[in-house]
């Protein structure tokens with residue numbers, strides 16, 4: 248029996264979950280029906296890169312003993328405190344924020360930049376970081392504008408749209424990345440509309456769902472606009488380590504080429520370690536100045552928000568990730584670079600990507616006037632565009648691919664934002680954006696061994712390639 252129905256407030260609304268979340272639910276329902284699922288939809292990490300649970304736990308326990316010996320505290324005391332209340336920014340040992348300090352050293356070292364531990368705040372995944380930033384900026388009630396690429400991460404759209412006083416102004420992209428001059432004109436349009444521009448949200452590496460890495464020259468142009476218009480860049484960074492580019496030519500993330508300290512970087516352990524523990528760190532060096540001259544570090548604003556929402560992070564998970572940042576040496580533990588780990592992981596994803604790209608080429612390459620796709624230098628995604636104008640890649644289209652061809656993809660329309668705040672020149676055709684595109688993820692197969700994984704990726708690509716040929720009336724291959 249349902250409970251009592253009580254009169255609600257007039258704003259009552261449910262923000263629908265992002266398309267990618269809807270997909271996660273649909274996958275379980277398909278499996279329940281005993282359907283064979285070939286994955287090009289789920290942007291999950293490959294099970295091939297999952298670490299051995301028991302080995303990880305044993306390493307963690309040995310690490311805790313090492314920390315206890317180093318800091319001369321009983322190991323039981325650390326174990327107790329990691330299950331107890333502690334500081335909003337995470338556990339300390341003898342007053343030192345050991346996990347944050349170590350993360351700052353490793354991540355700063357890996358990207359060749361200094362990170363101040365005071366600017367490092369643990370968050371519940373980068374999803375939690377996005378939520379915190381929106382809470383900090385949108386809650387006071389001033390009209391707020393976010394700038395974001397079009398397309399952009401659906402999780403950001405969903406969160407940003409929850410606040411009635413916040414509007415997303417979108418920035419179109421080309422093959423090199425978001426168009427810098429559009430960032431400028433959109434900042435000015437938002438300001439002319441009476442909004443305070445909170446920040447520009449982007450992903451420099453492994454753009455989700457754009458399926459590209461922003462080129463170095465475009466990063467420089469974007470940063471220059473940010474300087475000239477004096478705005479914050481929020482760089483969501485699940486994929487800087489998942490790069491297929493040669494180390495010598497790989498562009499640095501925004502936060503590592505940020506002389507002004509205007510970049511807020513969202514690191515997550517979800518792709519370089521595991522997503523289930525929800526370990527992530529926000530690097531927040533920037534200060535805000537109110538019109539009356541008061542200054543406040545965004546790190547403080549974020550920390551006080553955490554104190555009233557989550558209260559504190561999961562200290563045990565932070566210490567487990569801290570253990571992951573260490574390697575065992577003959578006589579103890581030492582911090583390690585994550586590039587070796589990254590190479591292993593990126594190697595797996597690069598193989599998957601190569602299978603997908605070769606398959607697309609094989610099945611669709613003869614028809615460049617009908618099909619094109621991005622060739623990502625990092626991340627988990629490629630975007631397939633249907634240029635023929637015969638099909639609308641809506642929910643029904645994607646469900647049809649699942650039913651008839653047993654292959655999952657994600658429709659792109661859910662990654663685009665509203666027409667009203669697009670640059671003027673795009674508004675006539677804005678309603679079409681995404682309706683001729685599919686996001687293809689090459690990260691995930693259910694198989695965790697190399698042979699099974701590559702063969703599953705091949706089968707999924709084959710299913711998609713054949714479906715596209717059939718739907719376009721092309722001879723079967």
Ligand SMILES: Cc1ncc(COP(=O)(O)O)c(C=O)c1O
Pocket residue numbers: 290371372373374375400402450455483485515516517522527
């Ligand atoms: C761009 C982007 N941001 C955020 C997330 C969510 O990451 P987390 O697991 O840290 O919440 C993802 C996950 O795929 C992502 O691609």
